[in-house]
Amino acid sequence: MLIFPWPPLNSHIRIVYQDSMLFRRKKPATLSGRLREFLWPRKGFSRGVRYLSMRVLRLSSSPHSIAVGVAAGAASSATPFIGFHILIALAVAYLLSGNLIAAGIATALANPLTIPVILVATYEVGVVMLGAGGRGALTGEEIVHRLSHLELAHLWEPLLKPMLIGSVPIAAASAAVFYVLAFYAAKLFQSRRQVRRSGKAQHRTAGSANGL
Template sequence: MLFRRRKPVTISERLRAFLWPRKGFRRGPRYIALRVLRLASTPHSIAVGVAAGVASSFTPFFGLHIVIAVALAFVFSGNLVAAAITTALANPVTIPMILTASYELGIALLGLESAHAASSADVMRMVEHLDLSALWGPVFKPMLIGSLPLAAVGALISYIAAYHAARIFQKRRPARAKDFGPSP
């Protein structure tokens, strides 16, 4: 083989790389941020796209985050690529926290008593029997209601941060390009 390793990777090395990546945990988010900032668009358009992606990440509609983000960005004239990229906020690490926060906030906003809230065993039983209509009241409705304020706050914060970051990045970009340009 042309690109085969001389010495195969051991199981312990694979496990270590899975638990602690060789390049660190900051590399992925930094790459996503630079990818968004390098888009050829106005700072407002980029910020609207980022806000749409973040807002859709707070919804409980898994599998539809990109579709929702792109639709929101299209309606509000945001950058569609920025919207699609920033839906990566909802990932296997953050989804349990987002769902818990939206559920608890939904319970508080709806004023439900803890007796009306479903226990985790009840939820698992309903999911196993595909009783989705029974899940609407105790689970989906509070989660949807709770996700709306979280999405609005997340979109507002991410819009402000992305707008300023894109404006600063685009202002500094010509100076950096001049520094690395062709030498005379």
């Protein structure tokens, strides 16, 4: 543990160090355990979803700004641009005056469980829109194989083009749905928070009046 000449800083470091010793794992996590925790947390995904939802709802922005940010994140997550979702979401949210934090958090919709579904869905919709269903549409295994082997010369026409076209209606639908959900959720949350604050203010005022 580091020692600094300023006593208050030493006290703070000592508390943090004691807390880390108290809550650290008894046994170091193995590589397989970390991978399993990443793919399927011990306490499930519902806790993570609730946590991210509350992070979004507690943002100090208007319901419209929060909803625009969430819609931007949801729309970018419905595209095949894996690794660039957050950049796309931030750019779209910035252009539409949406909340950037909400946009970044909403990109968590694209995760190891949903990404395969998103890729296949965008491809299938794109195939239908292009009318290429009867001309050798790829299966899910073939999509994963070609993406993993990065056969760029053979990716555009049979794979990337349908996925890009198919992602447009899916991204638009995702943005619309999540905008409505986020807008009304943020509006309701802020209204209830305002009521609680007003009640506490009235209680303090009444207490002060009684004290006089």
